[in-house]
Amino acid sequence: MTLDSRPARPPGPPFRPSAVVQMLRRDTPPWRFAEMAQAFPRIASLRLGTTPVYLVTHPDLVREILVVQSKSVEKGPALKGAGVVLGDGLLLMPNERHKPRRRLVNPAFHHTRLAGYAVPMTVATDELLDRWSARAGERIDMAEEMAGLTLDIVGRALFGAELGAEAQQVYADMAQAMSGWEKMMLPGGARLMRLPIPAFKRMWAGAAGLDAVVRRLIAASAQRKAEPVHGVDVVGDLLDAEIDGERLSSEAVRDEAMTLLMAGHETTANLLTWAWHLLSRNPEVAARLRRESAALGHAPSYEDLRSLPYTYGVVAEVLRLFPPAWVLEREVTEEIVLDGWTIPVGAIVLASQFALHRDPRFWEEPTAFRPERWLTAEGTFSDDAPGQPRGAFFPFGAGTRVCVGESFAWTEAVLVLARVAPHWAPVTEPSWRERLHAAVTLRPHGGLPMTLRPAV
Ligand code: HEM
Structure with a gap:
């Protein structure tokens, strides 16, 4: 007990071995976190093992962790485990080295570049429409279709390359690498990962496959640079980039390119996959979305984005209900205080988008799919309308x-x-029941079987 006679840690759910087992499953943690947010409305202490783990359950404390006290925390071990594939790119890089690298990558995502990226986005989407045109009535795995599409987009937009047939291989390699990573995160998993165990052998094979693709993309980009006329691509920028007068090493370029390829397609694939599912279950929303798009009188492009506020609302609502990044994890590197509780060095702090995005304290009818909640009285889209607290989304x-x-x-x-x-x-x-697969990202468990029906 501390001097003010409070226990040293905030309250939390009681330790029960069955609860620990539940937390190791891939389908339950998001729901458990959502329940905990109701029982412990600001911060909960989780007893999961020897490392102290805290779940922040209020937007104020999410801000403390991600913004106000962000210098005292680093990315946590679960995310860092993805380093076996991603290497030392922007996503996993320690704070100390992050700023110059971020400055280097930022221009590629400046709003002035977006109009240019919209072209490959629409071209790749039209190719998907062509492929689907002969498949009416077929059963597809929407998760796989959307992963193929977003990989195609990121390949063309950021790498200036068409992945074509390689896309399927990347999908398969990524699935293997991620499934191995999930096993590695189980207790004791990290110690076993170099042993010849089939799951880990597959993980390394998947990681090697991805590595080969990224190195080919980098080589192709370097070759294009040597040509007298060449387009712009992000890898090209990375190859030219300097930090403190020094070029990035080839490993640094590889790690950054891998990070952009992976972080840039898996999340959006999940977002789109969940979007099709929610539209299917909410036909009146789908009809309004179609009407908004059809009212343009032509296939929507970058210049039309402002005329698509309802579609933005649909995307926001999908991000709210099925956030592809469903939990953020930080490891405390300098003692911090949250709501008066001292959080020691080495502790893990979690903030769950899934829990806060569905929290009835902040959202009216939290489980309803209502894109119009994102529209202002004037009918424009606003990602903080209608006045939900910053930090709840x-x-x-x-x-x-x-x-x-x-x-x-x-x-x-x-x-x-x-x-x-x-x-x-x-x-x-x-x-089909919404069974979650919550790992690095939030996917539908086992993919999403859908039937392709033409819109009427
Ligand atoms: C729906 C789509 C996406 C979602 C939900 C999403 C979500 C996130 C989140 C939550 C973070 C912060 C992680 C943390 O604080 O621990 C993050 C970081 C990052 N994302 Fe995304 N992301 C998406 C799309 C993309 C795309 C399209 C790209 C690149 C083309 C990308 C590249 C990155 C990178 C490089 C970082 C690390 C940034 C840094 O630390 O400076 N993401 N993303």
Whole structure:
């Protein structure tokens, strides 16, 4: 007990082995965090093992962790585990080295570059529409379709390359690498990962496959630079970049390129996958989305984005209900105080988008899919309308480590939905239940089987 006779840690759910086992499953933690936010409305202490773990359950404390006290925390071990694939890129880089690297990558995502990226976004979407045109009535795995599309987009927009047939291989390699990573995160997993265990052998094979693709993309970009006329691509920028007068090493370019390829497609793929599912279950929303797009009189492009406020609302609502980044994790590196509680060095602090985005304290009818909640009285879209507290919606994080690709992702998601919805109204099978697979990102467990139905 401390001097003021409070226990040293804030209250939290009681330790129960069954609860620990539940937390190791992939489908329950988001729901458990949402329940905890109701029982412990600001901060909860979780007893999961020897490391102290805290869940912040109020927007004020999310801000403390991500913005106000962000210098005293680093990325946590679960995310850092993804380093076996990503290496030392922007997402995982320690704070100390982050600022110059972020400055270097930022220009690629400046709003003036977005109009240029919108072109490959629409071209790749039209190619998807072509592929689908002969598949009416077919059953597809929407998760795989959307991963293929977003990979295609990121490849063309950021790497100036068409991945074509390689996209499927990347999808398969990524699935293997991620499934191994999930096992590595289980207790004792990290010690086993170099042993010849099939799951880890597959993880390394997947990671090697991804590595080979990224190195090929970098080599292709370097070759294009040597040509007298060449387009702009981000890898090209990285190859030219200097920090303190020094070029990035080839490993640094590889790690950054890998980070952008992976972080830039998996999240948006999940966003779009959940979007089609929610539209299927909410046909009146899908109809309004289609009407907004059809009212343009032509296939939507970058110049039309301002005329698509409802589509933005749909994207915001999907990000709210199924945030692809569903939890953020930080490890405390300098003792901090949260709400008067001392959080020691080495502790883990979690902030769950899934929990706060569905919290009835901050959202009216939290589980309802209502894109209009994001529209102002004038009918424009606002990502802080209608007055929900800042910090109750943070799908892209906040502070210095906020997502660098946020505007890219909004543009991509709006353009894809607005271009595809007038043609297709994919249907989730009535018996399909929303079973989550919550790992680095929030995916539907086992993919999302849908039937391709033409829109009427
Ligand atoms: C719906 C789509 C996306 C979501 C939900 C999302 C979410 C996030 C979140 C929550 C973070 C912060 C992680 C943390 O604080 O621990 C982050 C960081 C990052 N994201 Fe995204 N992201 C998306 C799309 C993209 C895209 C399209 C790109 C690139 C093309 C991208 C690249 C990155 C990178 C490089 C970082 C690390 C930034 C830094 O630390 O400076 N993301 N993302």
